[in-house]
Amino acid sequence: MSDQEKINQFMQKCRDKGLSVTPQRLSIFKALMNDSSHPNPETIYKGIKEENPTISFATVYKALETFEKHGIIKMVTSLHNTVRYDPMLQQHHHIVCAKCKKVIDLVDEDLNQIKIPESITKENQFLDFSIQFNVICSECRARQ
Amino acid sequence: MSDQEKINQFMQKCRDKGLSVTPQRLSIFKALMNDSSHPNPETIYKGIKEENPTISFATVYKALETFEKHGIIKMVTSLHNTVRYDPMLQQHHHIVCAKCKKVIDLVDEDLNQIKIPESITKENQFLDFSIQFNVICSECRARQ
DNA sequence: TATTAATTAATAAATATTATCAATTAGAAA
DNA sequence: TTTCTAATTGATAATATTTATTAATTAATA
16 A cells, blocks of 8 residues: 555544544654654654654554554554563463453463464574453453 | 462572571562462552551662562563554564563564464454564673 | 534543663572 | 571662653644
């Protein structure tokens, strides 16, 4: 998809969701749309403030939150708010509630049998893997 | 494994790694060892300060970091330091460097075919899943 | 073009994490 | 058991990240 197509799609999504297309939001989206480095708000802010010297850091934060909430971009780090620890050392997977951030362990031998792509082991020192299942838990679903 | 066996194993690991077994560390480990809620440092701190009223929050932070570094516990949130965004909406997976926190996208149709365990879909509203491959990337490995 | 609700910029406040350092203590050695 | 030393702790300051507030501005609709 060309840049222009991505931009058009972005603007269409905003209209569909009732979001204003502001120059700030467009600038933030353009900074992210071809960036595969999974940047954080600060990196995006620094990347656009030359072109957009009056933009506020809080605007970047809020725009990214808004885009995510409306499914325009994804959050890599759904559990970033605080570090969380797990005493279980054996391989297992996590069921994560997107609302309340509850994390449930899932031990499942079948899931451990995934074939690790060679592209990973060729380029890197492989350590381990874990699957994150994103859900809305029954409590949160009931609460809606 | 009984609680006492877990504690003995913990103390043995500490000795093996040259870590002192302090009352504070023991208290922190005991709070975590049977806790499957994936707590954060604050929750652990609150849970033990009644028994251990002089313990400092920074001690809890540091002990947890130390345990993790030595493989005694696991961090659920290896990318918690800041929120990070991704413009790619199609299903994909992430290769994460444990050292530099670089995240590389991996689109792999085979990996998308995992059979979702029924225990997940029965109890929750399933949204999606993503596999995180933890590695040490070639740059970080070269740097060691 | 005028109106209005949404958005922005600036900044303060709140929250989370890390660093510093003097005092204390665990574990090794005598 | 006591002494010694390096590691650890507690207290707190510093930093980083995120969220809230609010007056001014602006995008989108009529």
